[in-house]
Amino acid sequence: MSEKTIPGWLKQTLDLGPPLLFFVAYLYMRDETYAIGGTEYDGFIVAAGIFVPILLVSIAVLWMLTGKLSRMQVFTAVMVVVFGGLTVWMNDERFFKMKTTIVYAVFAGILGIGLLQGRSYLAWVMAEFLPMQDEGWMKLTRRLTGLFLALAVANEVIWRTMSTDAWVKIETFGFPIAMFLFLWLQILSLQRYIEEPVDQRE
Known part of the structure; x- marks a missing residue:
């Protein structure tokens, strides 16, 4: 297709x-x-x-x-x-709540493995949509790895210590908003690494 x-x-x-x-x-x-x-x-x-x-x-x-x-x-x-x-x-809601922790932890782990190899797996996935110098991709990957780890820890703390109502609201709105704001700030701070797309007609 x-x-x-x-x-x-x-x-x-x-x-x-x-x-x-x-x-x-x-x-x-x-x-x-x-x-x-x-x-x-x-x-x-x-x-x-x-x-x-x-x-x-x-x-x-x-x-x-x-x-x-x-x-x-x-x-x-x-x-x-x-x-x-x-x-x-x-019949146990804990499995659904733990899913978020595992997803974020796996993302952090995958990006972390790439960093240990001196590579940015994030660039491999997103370079087509966001042309950027290698140094910029490495910085963004390190920061995003840290964010995923922080969100994994936060989810564990939230579902284990707070009400289900609070967890559902944070899962639905809090985490996505935090991710959006983080990425927006990163794009602003990494502007000097972003490359202009090449005109294919040249």
Whole structure:
């Protein structure tokens, strides 16, 4: 399947829609208990179970429209399926909450391995979209590795010490906003390393 481009608003809808729908489902179901197949599940467990197919449909639509998926999207989908499945199967919300820690830790680990090799795996994934000098990529990779580690630790602290309501809000809004602000600040601070795209007509 050849690669296609889609409007930015549509991609954002497909990326952000599933977690927002999970948030809405959780708010609606959090005070309820549901009997399914002779087992009682609280609202969080049911909302987590609903989130899995919603995410998979969103990713499938994105793949059909663009003809490609990033490695990060595929990995995140696998983690959601595994830990969402464990959450429902074991009837234990801790699996779904730990998923976030593991995803961030794995991202930090992958980037860290590249740094130990003197390479930026981030550049390998994103250089096509953001032309930048090697020094800039190495700096951004080191900083992003630190952010992923910090978010992994923060998630562990939050879900173990705070209420489920607080965790859901931070997971849905807090972490994405922190990531966006961090990347925005990094792009500003690394402007001198960003290269102008080469005109293919020259």
